[in-house]
Amino acid sequence: MTTRVVSLPTGTSFWKVNRARVRSRHGRVTRLHSKRPFCLAAGRGVDSPAGGRPSHTAHAMPAGSTPRAVATDVSDWDTRPAPADSVEQGEVEEGSFQWTKHWYPIHALDHLDPTRPHHAMLLGRDLALWRDGSGKWQCFEDFCPHRLAPLSEGRVEADGSLLCAYHGWRFEGSGKCTALPQASKPVSEWKPSQVPCAVSYPTKELAGVVFVWPESGPRAAEEAAATAVRGFPEMLDDELQATGKSTRSSWAVRDLPYGWDFFMENALDPAHVPVSHHNFVGNRYQDPTFFNLDTVRPLTPAEGVAHRTDRPFMQKTGMGTTVLDFQPPCFVRIAAREEEGGPESNICLYATPIKPGYTRAIVCQTIVNGDVKGGKKPANSVFFQNALPKWINHMFGALFVNQDSVFLHHQEKIVEHRLRAKNVKTVDGYDMPTPSDKAVIAFRTWYERMSGGGVPWAPGSPPMPPAERDPEKLYNLWDSHVRHCSICKAALAKTKLWQKAVAVASVLCLFAGIATYSASAAAAVAAGSVAIPSNIASLPLLWHTPPTSSLWAVVAGALLAVVAWQLKRLERAFHVLTFSHADNH
Ligand code: FES
Ligand SMILES: [Fe+2]
Structure with missing residues (x-):
């Protein structure tokens, strides 16, 4: 061979x-x-x-x-x-x-909420990912140059800056501080060399993913611009x-x-x-x-x-x-590819080393x-x-x-x-x-x-x-995905809302079923149309045939209770999704 x-x-x-x-x-x-x-x-x-x-x-x-x-x-x-x-x-x-002369994928763009900064990690470093006023996602090392508070816990402000929520310093996309409220004069009047800066890393948005270059500085920006994304x-x-x-x-x-x-x-x-x-x-x-x-x-x-x-x-x-x-x-x-000349399935797997013992997987399929x-x-x-x-x-x-x-x-x-x-x-x-x-x-x-x-x-x-x-x-899904995914967080919020609404509807239906039955039974007893054995005269309601409306209300209440229970389980699945091979027969 x-x-x-x-x-x-x-x-x-x-x-x-x-x-x-x-x-x-x-x-x-x-x-x-x-x-x-x-x-x-x-x-x-x-x-x-x-x-x-x-x-x-x-x-x-x-x-x-x-x-x-x-x-x-x-x-x-x-x-x-x-x-x-x-x-x-x-x-x-x-x-x-x-390793540090390559682009690393950090997140899918459609999972990110642009109204707030996000924490991410790359090669053991904590990062703050945020979208600036020009619509570009920026990546800073996750500390404020003032007293090292995490910028990922800050705010994206209406002027397109990132605000450190501890003392209110603001930063533009390049990392430069643009506002320092405790200063006696505006930062714009400071000597450029004295203006504080957050550590900023080059970013690139491609194919619906934001990529980060793990070195900072002017030389890093040049090298990043000259290097293609893997794929x-x-x-x-x-x-x-x-x-x-x-x-x-x-x-x-x-x-x-x-x-x-x-x-x-x-x-x-x-x-x-x-x-x-x-x-x-x-x-x-x-x-x-x-x-x-x-x-x-x-x-x-x-x-x-x-x-x-x-x-x-x-x-x-x-x-x-x-x-x-x-x-x-x-x-x-x-x-x-299953057949000559037919479509080609490509499972595309990005894996970013985020910290020892952890990897961020970013995966899609591309059909050629x-x-x-x-x-x-x-x-x-x-x-x-x-x-x-x-x-x-x-x-x-x-x-x-x-x-x-x-x-x-x-x-x-x-x-x-x-x-x-x-x-x-x-x-x-x-x-x-x-x-x-x-x-x-x-x-x-x-x-x-x-x-x-x-x-x-x-x-x-x-x-x-x-x-x-x-x-x-x-198998914690909240920390490993949902926390960082605006799509799943929105779905979880809706699930919670529906779960509550369905649970309330279930209780109301059951209550309506019992109430209509009680009213109907009471009317029947008053009219003397219910045959009640003398030894259980104290339980006349049990001997009354329920009206159809009561039955439907009780059945609907029971079904809604099952749906509410399933929604509760779904709600939990957004937090933990366990699996056992021993149970997968
Ligand atoms: S630590 Fe960020 S403004 Fe003070
Ligand atoms: Fe998600």
Whole structure:
């Protein structure tokens, strides 16, 4: 079997590749035939730089630690022991990956309430996101230059400034203070060098998402302006949407209780889908199957890696070909097409490292319409592109994500524990004998050998939180989504209102039913038309046939009580949405 390496620039459509142009990328690619099981531990399976590097601290990549270019034949992956090294690498540039020279998505624009500032986090830093008078979303470090009060607790004022609600200083979009009420003369009359400034970061609004550049200052603004956002044209370019070339769904945003690297592992791992998402997508008992992954873009520090499987990764699935494209530091594209020339489904997953142990996922689907007119819509579009209200899709998406959260949250803690216990520096203990894990192996290779030491958390970032065993806390939806989502907050407010209204209507109906029955019974007793056994003469009402109106009122009251109870449950679901695999039969 020949190792195939397709050279593709990031962002192109994989489906446009002319098979005749498939070629070996460069002469340095070699093939290994080691029969050791693959294990991502220092010194086993992959080369580890001398001394290794901790996963959650920022360091420059040690000189001379550039990994060698390797590739492997995958024909014998199906049986153990497997080939030791499955990672095909492209040209490796000098220097290590620069995490702070990239755009990171922070939020979906339609989830943000522009009338107030919002707290957000990026690389362990607290940020205040707000929309200024020109309509542009701005991002400040979340402290006021006066006495460090959080600006995200301030106010967006009618003049388009951000007001620190502690002493009333105001700031314009650039970060410059424009009003300081305790000063003897207006700030505009101060020397420019003396005017206080909030720390401001470059922002960009694209495809319905606000992106933040994690460095500040004039040089950062220049670098940011010259750097493209990760993604691909059919998703990012609104003109392509307008011309019908592609259709982007609305975005789902969620803060997940596990680290950025575990999110990426999960996104690059199609084998978990029918098992972890049993009954949602596939069946855990019938659908898992053997599949291989071919490299379509070799691993490099700057461009990541892409793999493709031409064999469905689930039994009974219509998806003929799937491509997993990791674009560091924050984007994964999962492209799938069911029929040649038909529409291509792209699950677009942004993952922003917000603080140790937490990742903000920002996800949508983009359908790239194919050459075949009226081709069959991708089956998974029903999850992303439907007529349901957005908040219902947000809730459903949260439930879907929760099916993985419990694994990834504890997996990260187990890995951390092993790192400490064994005093090793790279992920230890994975046993990946089948090619379904090749994209995960490639990603871990990137993270541990090319990423310059892992996510560069800001000094003073919060520590990794402990493992959470309480499902009420692990699946907290209020803090992880609803608090920051104006759509869900509005839906919750309406749900509360309806719940109260329906509960009151239920009580009124029941009361009306009883009252009309009592009146009718009393009239019947007075008329002497009720036959009452002498031994229970004190309960004459029970012997009166209720009028139809009373029955309807009681039935309506009971039904409304059930609706009110269900609305109460829905109200709770906006706060906690638990899931248990043991109960998902
Ligand atoms: S701390 Fe912000 S105005 Fe005083
Ligand atoms: Fe929402």
